[in-house]
Amino acid sequence: MEKTATLNLRVNPDVKEKAEAVLSKLGVPMSTAITMYLNQIALTGGIPFSVTLPKAPVTVNADMMTNAQLHDKLAKGYADIEAGRVYKAAEAFAEFRKSKL
Structure with missing residues (x-):
């Protein structure tokens, strides 16, 4: 599939740095990780992981x-x-x- 769309995102620099470090160890470029995430949203019809608030005792x-x-x-x-x-x-x-x- 041809890549012609562009995303411009603003994210927390610390979060980006930590994510890049993990992705680098995996050998996955950031753009590929974002594409994977967007594909999972399209395939599952929602965010592909649970989004909940932590439960306090x-x-x-x-x-x-x-x-x-x-x-x-x-x-x-x-x-x-x-x-x-x-x-x-x-x-x-x-x-x-x-x-x-």
Whole structure:
């Protein structure tokens, strides 16, 4: 099939760089990857992968809490701050990741 259409896209430079690094390892030019993606959309009639929001655990998902539960969580958080029970974000995320393994 002849290639005559042109796409001009604006994307995040970091995302583009990371994608190019992966595609380079695969030996696939960016234009070929985009063509593959567009072909999959045409073949499947939609985006060829699931597009969903990440699911937060119920224990921290404010949308799933009653007002009383949310108030209790916030009150506990404020009490922890006042008592000096605070952690650097990097430490907290590291602990969280360990608990998910």
